[in-house]
Amino acid sequence: xxxxxxxxxxxxxLVSVVAGCTHGTDRSPAAxxxxxxxxxxxxxxxxxxxxxxxxxxxxxxxxxxxxREPLGESTELSWELARLRxxxxxRVVHTRSLFKATIPAGTLQNxxxxxxxxxxxxxxxxxxxxxxxxxxxxxxIEVVPLTPTPGDD
Numbered sequence: 001x002x003x004x005x006x007x008x009x010x011x012x013x014l015v016s017v018v019a020g021c022t023h024g025t026d027r028s029p030a031a032x033x034x035x036x037x038x039x040x041x042x043x044x045x046x047x048x049x050x051x052x053x054x055x056x057x058x059x060x061x062x063x064x065x066x067x068r069e070p071l072g073e074s075t076e077l078s079w080e081l082a083r084l085r086x087x088x089x090x091r092v093v094h095t096r097s098l099f100k101a102t103i104p105a106g107t108l109q110n111x112x113x114x115x116x117x118x119x120x121x122x123x124x125x126x127x128x129x130x131x132x133x134x135x136x137x138x139x140x141i142e143v144v145p146l147t148p149t150p151g152d153d
Contacts, residue, residue, distance in 0.1 A: 034129050034137035036063040039111070049142045054116050062113040063129060063137070065103070075103045080128045081114065083143070084121040092121050 037047040039060045053059035065077065078100045085095045103110045114127075122143050129137035 031068045032131060032136050033066045033068075034063055035066075036127055036137075036139055036141060037061065039113070044111070048139055049144060051146045052116060052120060052122055052143050053146050054118060054120075056113075056115065060113050061116070062111060063127065065110045065112070065129070065131070065136075067108055070106050070108045071103060073105050075107075076132055077101045077103050077110065077112070078130045078133070079112065080126075082126040084123040084125070085119045086121065 035044055035046045037045050038050065039045075039062065044064045050061050051059065063079070078098065080096060080098050082094060082096045084092055087093045099112075101110075101112065120143070122145050125141045125143050127137070127139050127141055128135060
C-alpha cells in the first residue's frame, strides 16, 4: 500500500513537472530571428554591407523578423537607425531615427524596408531592433558608395 502511494506520488510529480515545462508559449528572443540585408523578389539576402542605391526599383534593403510560431497577440516592433546624413548646411552629421510598428496577431514573418534618400551618406550605420521593448537584434551595417558597372542606366 505504501509502495502504491509512493508510485502515485511520483507519477503526479512527474506529470506536474512535464506540464510545467510545456505550459504557455516561448516569448523569449530565441523564439525570434532577425536578419538584415537586401530584398530580391521577396527573398532576403542577408548582408551587412549595402551599396548606397537611392532608387527603390533597383534595390530595397531592410530587415526581416521571423517568429518560430505565428504571434498569439499583436506585438510592438521598434527599431533605431543611426546613420550619416547631410544636414541643411550640407555637413555630414550622425543622426538617429526611431521607428515603430505593430505586428498583428497571426503573423509569422514581418519585413521592414529602410528607404534611402539623397541625404544619406556612406559609412557605418547601426541598426537596433526591439520587440515589446526588448532588444532582439543589433548590427553595424557598412553602407558603401554605389560603384556603377558598364551598362547600368
